[in-house]
Amino acid sequence: MGIELTWEWLDGSPALDFANTVLRRGWTEHELVTSPDALSSWLDAAALPAPRPATVTDDDVEAFLHLRDASLRLLRAAAGHGKRQAGDVRTLNEALLSCPEVVVLDESTGSPVARPVGSPAPFTLLLAKLAGEVRDVLAGPRPDLALCDAPGCGGLFFRRRTNQAWCGPPCGNRARVARHHSANDH
Numbered sequence: 149m150g151i152e153l154t155w156e157w158l159d160g161s162p163a164l165d166f167a168n169t170v171l172r173r174g175w176t177e178h179e180l181v182t183s184p185d186a187l188s189s190w191l192d193a194a195a196l197p198a199p200r201p202a203t204v205t206d207d208d209v210e211a212f213l214h215l216r217d218a219s220l221r222l223l224r225a226a227a228g229h230g231k232r233q234a235g236d237v238r239t240l241n242e243a244l245l246s247c248p249e250v251v252v253l254d255e256s257t258g259s260p261v262a263r264p265v266g267s268p269a270p271f272t273l274l275l276a277k278l279a280g281e282v283r284d285v286l287a288g289p290r291p292d293l294a295l296c297d298a299p300g301c302g303g304l305f306f307r308r309r310t311n312q313a314w315c316g317p318p319c320g321n322r323a324r325v326a327r328h329h330s331a332n333d334h
Contacts, residue, residue, distance in 0.1 A: 172302035247276030
């Protein structure tokens, strides 16, 4: 059974959309970004914090997954599922340091804007911006960050209510049906 790439977002947060490119079926995780075509599809659908690179390569997929895996583990740990690992923090910091920024004034609006130092490759800039989005989620207390533990989900989301257990109604329905079946099996 293949997994169709629909890229249904939980809330449009670049950090969570980045981390949630792994899908759980039952208790098995499935990688959704398996090729340059799959990554291009995600880039077309995602709310990106930087311009979309024109093309992506196998090396870009590898770099994306390396940063995504570290970010996923860090975000899950922040949501109370697992421990933060120093190696994952280093991976995130390396992505941030690969494309340092300075804040300058926009010439037309006079508003502060972040600009990369130098001329980084488009994919390097995108990964640095994604790392920045993850850093921003991790930087402050986020009691609303949660992991949906409904069967077949496992996605990270921001709670809209303090007692919210699932990322959305479909996951809540699946969890209640699974609980009902489990209770009837005994």
